[in-house]
Amino acid sequence: MNVNVNGRQLFFCSCFDISFVIPVLILFCSCHKLQESLLSSASGYSNYRGILNWCVVMLILSNARLFLENLIKYGILVDPIQVISLFLKDPYSWPALCLIICKCLALLFYLWLQGTFGERLGTFLHLINLSTILCLPVATVLFVSSMTPVGAVFALAVYTILFLKLYSYKDVNRWCRDIRQARARTLARSLSYMYYFIFAPTLCYELNFPRSPRIRKRFLLRRLFEMVFLMQLLVGLIQQWMVPTIQNSMKPFQDMDFSRMIERLLKLAVPNHLIWLIFFYWFFHSSMNFVAELMQFGDREFYRDWWNSETVTYFWANWNIPVHKWCLRHFYKPMLKRGVSKRVAQAAVFLVSAFFHEYLVSVPLKMFRLWAFMGMMVQVPLAWFVGQFLRGNYGNAAVWISLIIGQPIAVLMYVHDYYVLHVQGPSAG
Amino acid sequence: MNVNVNGRQLFFCSCFDISFVIPVLILFCSCHKLQESLLSSASGYSNYRGILNWCVVMLILSNARLFLENLIKYGILVDPIQVISLFLKDPYSWPALCLIICKCLALLFYLWLQGTFGERLGTFLHLINLSTILCLPVATVLFVSSMTPVGAVFALAVYTILFLKLYSYKDVNRWCRDIRQARARTLARSLSYMYYFIFAPTLCYELNFPRSPRIRKRFLLRRLFEMVFLMQLLVGLIQQWMVPTIQNSMKPFQDMDFSRMIERLLKLAVPNHLIWLIFFYWFFHSSMNFVAELMQFGDREFYRDWWNSETVTYFWANWNIPVHKWCLRHFYKPMLKRGVSKRVAQAAVFLVSAFFHEYLVSVPLKMFRLWAFMGMMVQVPLAWFVGQFLRGNYGNAAVWISLIIGQPIAVLMYVHDYYVLHVQGPSAG
Numbered sequence: 078m079n080v081n082v083n084g085r086q087l088f089f090c091s092c093f094d095i096s097f098v099i100p101v102l103i104l105f106c107s108c109h110k111l112q113e114s115l116l117s118s119a120s121g122y123s124n125y126r127g128i129l130n131w132c133v134v135m136l137i138l139s140n141a142r143l144f145l146e147n148l149i150k151y152g153i154l155v156d157p158i159q160v161i162s163l164f165l166k167d168p169y170s171w172p173a174l175c176l177i178i179c180k181c182l183a184l185l186f187y188l189w190l191q192g193t194f195g196e197r198l199g200t201f202l203h204l205i206n207l208s209t210i211l212c213l214p215v216a217t218v219l220f221v222s223s224m225t226p227v228g229a230v231f232a233l234a235v236y237t238i239l240f241l242k243l244y245s246y247k248d249v250n251r252w253c254r255d256i257r258q259a260r261a262r263t264l265a266r267s268l269s270y271m272y273y274f275i276f277a278p279t280l281c282y283e284l285n286f287p288r289s290p291r292i293r294k295r296f297l298l299r300r301l302f303e304m305v306f307l308m309q310l311l312v313g314l315i316q317q318w319m320v321p322t323i324q325n326s327m328k329p330f331q332d333m334d335f336s337r338m339i340e341r342l343l344k345l346a347v348p349n350h351l352i353w354l355i356f357f358y359w360f361f362h363s364s365m366n367f368v369a370e371l372m373q374f375g376d377r378e379f380y381r382d383w384w385n386s387e388t389v390t391y392f393w394a395n396w397n398i399p400v401h402k403w404c405l406r407h408f409y410k411p412m413l414k415r416g417v418s419k420r421v422a423q424a425a426v427f428l429v430s431a432f433f434h435e436y437l438v439s440v441p442l443k444m445f446r447l448w449a450f451m452g453m454m455v456q457v458p459l460a461w462f463v464g465q466f467l468r469g470n471y472g473n474a475a476v477w478i479s480l481i482i483g484q485p486i487a488v489l490m491y492v493h494d495y496y497v498l499h500v501q502g503p504s505a506g
Numbered sequence: 507m508n509v510n511v512n513g514r515q516l517f518f519c520s521c522f523d524i525s526f527v528i529p530v531l532i533l534f535c536s537c538h539k540l541q542e543s544l545l546s547s548a549s550g551y552s553n554y555r556g557i558l559n560w561c562v563v564m565l566i567l568s569n570a571r572l573f574l575e576n577l578i579k580y581g582i583l584v585d586p587i588q589v590i591s592l593f594l595k596d597p598y599s600w601p602a603l604c605l606i607i608c609k610c611l612a613l614l615f616y617l618w619l620q621g622t623f624g625e626r627l628g629t630f631l632h633l634i635n636l637s638t639i640l641c642l643p644v645a646t647v648l649f650v651s652s653m654t655p656v657g658a659v660f661a662l663a664v665y666t667i668l669f670l671k672l673y674s675y676k677d678v679n680r681w682c683r684d685i686r687q688a689r690a691r692t693l694a695r696s697l698s699y700m701y702y703f704i705f706a707p708t709l710c711y712e713l714n715f716p717r718s719p720r721i722r723k724r725f726l727l728r729r730l731f732e733m734v735f736l737m738q739l740l741v742g743l744i745q746q747w748m749v750p751t752i753q754n755s756m757k758p759f760q761d762m763d764f765s766r767m768i769e770r771l772l773k774l775a776v777p778n779h780l781i782w783l784i785f786f787y788w789f790f791h792s793s794m795n796f797v798a799e800l801m802q803f804g805d806r807e808f809y810r811d812w813w814n815s816e817t818v819t820y821f822w823a824n825w826n827i828p829v830h831k832w833c834l835r836h837f838y839k840p841m842l843k844r845g846v847s848k849r850v851a852q853a854a855v856f857l858v859s860a861f862f863h864e865y866l867v868s869v870p871l872k873m874f875r876l877w878a879f880m881g882m883m884v885q886v887p888l889a890w891f892v893g894q895f896l897r898g899n900y901g902n903a904a905v906w907i908s909l910i911i912g913q914p915i916a917v918l919m920y921v922h923d924y925y926v927l928h929v930q931g932p933s934a935g
Contacts, residue, residue, distance in 0.1 A: 108835060109708065109805035111716040116791050117806065127813035127902050132561035134906045135776070139568055142772035149765055279538065287540040336578055343571035347564070362545050376538035377546065384556035406537060473559045481567060 140347065144318075151321050155313045163227040172221045173228035176214055177235050184239070184275070203247050210240045215440050229441035237433060241403050242275060246282040248407050253284075277374050278365040280403040287375030297370045303363035311355055318348040323492050330493045345485040353484060361397070387472035389460035389479065390423075393430075404429070427457050438491065444498060448490040452483060572776070573747075580750050584742045592656040601650045602657035605643055606664050613668070613704070632676050639669045640865075647869050658870035666862060670832050671704060675711040677836050682713075706803050707794040709832040716804030726799045732792035740784055747777040752921050759922045774914040782913060790826070816901035818889035818908065819852075822859075833858070856886050867920065873927060877919040881912060 113120040164173065187206055214236045218229040274282055322345050329337035361379045369377055381395035394401050404426050412422040431453030438449045463475045542549040593602065616635055643665045647658040703711055751774050758766035790808045798806055810824035823830050833855050841851040860882035867878045892904045 108710050108712050108831065109716050110807075111718065111804035112807050114791055114795055114806040114808055115811060116787070117795070122811070124811060124814060127811075127815070127906075129558055129561070130899055130902045131813065131906050132558070132565060134903050134910060135779075136561060136564055136568075138772055138775060138907075138910060139565075142769060142775075145765065145769045145772065149769060281537050283537050287538050289540065336574065340571060340574045340578060343567055343574070346567060346571075350564075358545070362543055366543055366546070375540035377543040378539075378541050379543055382544060382551070382553060382556075384560065385553060386556070402537065470559055473556050474563050477556075477560050477563045478567075481563060 143347070147318060147321070151317070154317045154321065156316060157309075157312070159316070160312050163225055164231070172217060172224045173232040176217055176232045180210070180213075180236065180239060200247075203243075207240060207243060210236050210243070211436075215436075218440050219443060226441040230437060233437050233440060237437065238280065239275070241280045241400075242282065245280055245403060245407055246271075246274065249282045249284070273372065276368070277372055278368045278379065278399065279374070279376065280399045281406055288373045289370070289375045290373075292370055292373060297367065300363050300367035300370065304359065304367055307355055307359040307363060311352060311359065314348060314352050314355070319345070319352065322348060323489070326489060327493065327496055330489065331497075342482070342485055342489065345489065346481050349485045349488060350481045353480075357396070385473065386476050387467075387469060388464045389456055389476060390464065392476050392480075393427075393456065393460075400430075424457055427453055442491060442495055444491070444494060446491065446494050448487050448494075452487045569776070576747060576750070580746070583746045583750065585745060586738075586741070588745070589741050592654055593660070601646060601653045602661040605646055605661045609639070609642075609665065609668060613672075629676075632672075636669060636672060639665050639672070644865075644869050648872060655870040659866060662866050662869060666866065667709065668704070670709045670829075671711065674709055674832060674836055675700075675703065678711045678713070702801065705797070706801055707797045707808065707828065708803070708805065709828045710835055718799070718802045718804045721799055721802060726796065729792050729796035729799065733788065733796055736784055736788040736792060740781060740788065743777060743781050743784070748774070748781065751777060752918070755918060756922065756925055759918065760926075771911070771914055771918060774918065775910050778914045778917060779910045782909075786825070814902065815905050816896075816898060817893045818885055818905055819893065821905050821909075822856075822885065822889075829859075853886055856882055871920060871924055873920070873923060875920065875923050877916050877923075881916045 115122040187202075214229075214232050218224050218233070224232075273286070277286060279286075322341070326338075326341040326345060329341050357380075365379045366377060368374070378398050380398055383392050383396035386392040386395060408429060409422050409426055412425060413419065417425070431450045434453050435447060435450040439445045439447075459479060463472055463479075467475050544551040616631075643658075643662050647653050647662070653661075702715070706715060708715075751770070755767075755770040755774060758770050786809075794808045795806060797803070807827050809827055812821050812825035815821040815824060837858060838851050838855055841854060842848065846854070860879045863882050864876060864879035868874045868876075888908060892901055892908075896904050
């Protein structure tokens with residue numbers, strides 16, 4: 078008698094009584110059975126959720142080691158007093174703050190006047206006003222010697238935001254004039270409503286902003302705590318981790334030692350990326366939500382799920398929603414209406430973005446190198462390449478790699494040039 | 507007239523015709539709406555699949571940097587010839603191989619004889635045989651000077667496997683005798699079937715092993731390729747990454763410089779863990795599947811999904827199924843049958859496992875330090891702690907941490923003691 082159990086041939090003499098065979102079968106069949114290994118493709122197994130935990134544990138442990146190595150090598154470099162010196166060279170001269178206060182006063186005056194001009198004079202003054210907003214801080218930064226680079230970035234960022242807001246305000250007013258009946262309402266908006274718009278966390282003007290029903294005190298306090306804590310963390314990480322790594326990178330970059338350059342670049346990529354991620358959360362979640370909660374501003378969509386983006390375009394359209402919304406409403410769509418093709422309009426948006434990136438970096442450093450400009454412009458072919466050849470998780474990974482690697486390249490370029498110009502240059506000359 | 511759209515109050519004078527209001531609404535309402543940020547808990551958003559890609563990209567980039575740093579610092583250390591010297595001190599003396607060949611011949615003789623003895627004499631000879639298997643290689647390793655540690659580990663592992671297999675064989679034979687009718691079949695198994703069991707990738711004897719229907723040639727070739735490639739990779743990684751890291755760790759461990767000790771430990775953890783993972787795949791997937799395919803052995807469950815384990819017990823019960831099966835069948839269950847409580851039986855299994863771990867490490871190093879023994883025994887309280895206090899992903903992360911950190915601690919302990927005893931000792935004396 079042959080019996081086939083679990084793929085094995087059991088030979089029984091026919092004289093065996095079945096009642097004796099059963100316990101033997103139980104005893105021996107429980108041990109092995111015909112089956113594939115889990116990692117063989119034939120097993121059809123696919124539960125690897127433990128691997129995510131593994132990744133997280135490995136990342137935390139690797140970075141804990143880097144952090145410990147850094148502490149052993151350099152000691153504690155965090156110095157809160159030094160931060161002040163980044164904003165101020167001369168404690169009696171506050172050029173960046175003066176610039177911002179001046180602008181606020183000028184704006185008040187301009188807005189107070191704006192109802193009194195005719196349409197053509199109004200447009201002319203508007204253009205003069207916008208170009209002043211872009212050029213005045215540049216002149217100040219380049220000619221006032223007590224201006225520090227960090228203070229300059231801060232002032233320029235405020236001016237850029239004002240420029241975009243005023244542009245949006247005038248655009249909406251023009252649209253309202255086209256629909257004549259709405260004009261009365263536009264002009265009826267009070268000066269206080271304009272000031273609400275100036276401080277609201279959005280760049281797009283609207284006649285009626287959505288408002289949240291009340292200020293949630295616990296939400297506000299949590300965001301405030303995050304703002305304060307993450308600000309400290311950012312400053313600490315930059316002082317303790319970024320600065321020594323950048324200083325150590327100068328020599329390989331001057332010697333053009335390629336393998337060491339790549340090693341330094343990858344070494345810088347980790348703190349740079351972490352700092353960027355914390356900055357993203359600090360600025361787009363904590364700070365903007367804090368301001369919005371305080372002003373009962375209802376639209377809290379300051380970012381979308383860019384971390385899942387599978388194309389470069391998706392990333393740029395979703396990580397900074399205020400700017401994206403402005404570009405779409407006041408630049409991309411008007412261009413499409415005038416018959417410009419989608420591809421050209423998209424490239425033009427990247428061009429404007431590249432201009433502002435360069436503006437915010439070159440002017441404070443007093444150094445026109447176009448690295449930031451090129452960094453933005455390179456996104457156009459990159460977006461085409463990723464969209465064309467990579468899908469799903471591969472596309473997502475490509476976006477992450479471009480973020481993690483792209484930024485420190487630009488940072489190192491600028492720091493290297495700044496170092497050659499300001500530190501090495503004078504001493505060599 | 508007040509209209510509430512998207513949470514905003516729109517005030518309309520009643521004189522406005524609704525046909526004029528609609529385009530205005532479309533124009534301005536499309537820009538903002540009342541909504542929460544994605545990262546706010548109120549949004550209910552939870553799609554973070556991009557984060558897994560982020561983790562993978564970060565891990566690859568970080569380790570690429572470490573690898574590059576290592577290459578810049580040490581150059582290429584991989585040396586295939588040096589591997590041979592790990593197995594052989596004197597090219598004319600092959601003690602480990604002799605030991606294994608001797609054993610095979612002795613086993614052949616023993617199995618040929620076993621049918622001829624009575625039951626009591628058979629049991630007595632069996633016990634002598636088992637104790638010889640454990641003691642003979644120990645004596646050889648300790649007294650033959652041309653035995654290298656790596657050769658000794660290899661010989662001891664083969665002897666341990668034989669010990670477990672013969673123990674299982676005798677146990678099954680005894681059970682068959684208890685069920686008298688099965689006895690004839692047991693004794694009727696030929697010597698060639700016994701040799702099939704000796705080489706089969708399992709430690710548990712059975713009267714009828716499940717057999718796979720045919721040898722899949724492509725499967726076999728792929729496993730062979732993996733075996734050869736991963737073996738090279740393992741040797742390369744050990745020479746290039748482990749050895750310099752361990753050598754650099756000796757000084758902090760002698761000076762008892764704690765912060766540097768932890769830094770070195772974490773630095774060692776990454777290559778050690780990678781090597782362990784590759785070893786796992788090489789041994790439990792490639793090699794065992796290769797042997798099983800060649801012998802048409804049907805049961806390929808050499809491991810289960812230990813990477814998802816949420817308790818320490820689950821890990822130990824699933825990463826090495828041949829040993830786990832043996833322990834369960836020939837040690838744990840027989841103890842339970844004799845009325846031992848589950849907890850004591852579990853601790854006893856860990857004790858036996860600890861003994862064999864120590865046996866495989868201490869004898870080849872000729873150094874009895876009990877680090878491996880304690881490493882295994884510490885799993886008992888660890889299993890209790892993790893099972894008691896950590897659940898789900900936290901439990902899984904705890905298992906990973908114990909693996910990633912636990913192993914290099916033991917490795918560093920042994921290397922440190924070996925260094926003090928064999929390298930520093932004689933030169934200092």
